[in-house]
Amino acid sequence: MPSAPTVRFAVLVPVKPPAFAKSRLRDLGDDARRDLATAFAVDTVTAAAACPLVDRVLVVTDDHVLARGLADLGVDVIPDGTSDDLNGTLALAAAEMHRRRPDLRLVALCADLPALRPEELAHALAATPADAMAFVADADGIGTTAVVAPSLALFHPAFGPASRQRHLDAGAHEVDGVDVPTLRRDVDDRDDLVEALRLGVGRSTSLVTTVLGL
Ligand SMILES: Nc1nc2c(ncn2[C@@H]2O[C@H](COP(=O)(O)OP(=O)(O)OP(=O)(O)O)[C@@H](O)[C@H]2O)c(=O)[nH]1
């Protein structure tokens, strides 16, 4: 008897231009803040692309230099569809991905997960339902690091302040029975960065933090 086909995913990674990103790291200085935001995005995208359940990665950014660097990693890159509207931009990116690969389930993944391990992403994705939107809360239990939908029609991310509660209020399924600390560890401030370094960060972030002496 033929085995059931494995469910496959497309990951959408929104990346705010590093020049404006990660404002809560500004005490490190503008160059360091920008370099860290860039490194977080590179490590997040690298881990997503290496995830065994992921067939495509689509980065959404208006930063042309970063776009070229990420395209060299073999992922697709498109510009923001709307300005300063993260959820609107993700909706447009999801529609574009659906046009390219309608067979893939959709994942929106934050770009500030420098410790992300591909197998933890796979573990979480495998725990998402076939008939509803799902999400992964961040390590603080207040925000969201990933939103997963089985179809474009069910893809309605609500990133922003207190997004875990907003996703729950929208009826999304919380992926909470899996041990995925590197997927939950988003980095907004210095304390988060210490936690990410403890988990073990990717090569780009490791290089930058070493140079900065962090
Ligand atoms: N393409 C795109 N990505 C965005 C935009 N706003 C936020 N993001 C991304 O969405 C994710 C979550 O955003 P935040 O954690 O709020 O990132 P941030 O704005 O750099 O951080 P803070 O300045 O600390 O709020 C990160 O991957 C950001 O790069 C946007 O307008 N366009």
Ligand SMILES: C=C(OP(=O)(O)O)C(=O)O
């Ligand atoms: C946008 C979000 O991230 P952050 O808390 O990092 O701003 C979110 O959690 O929905």
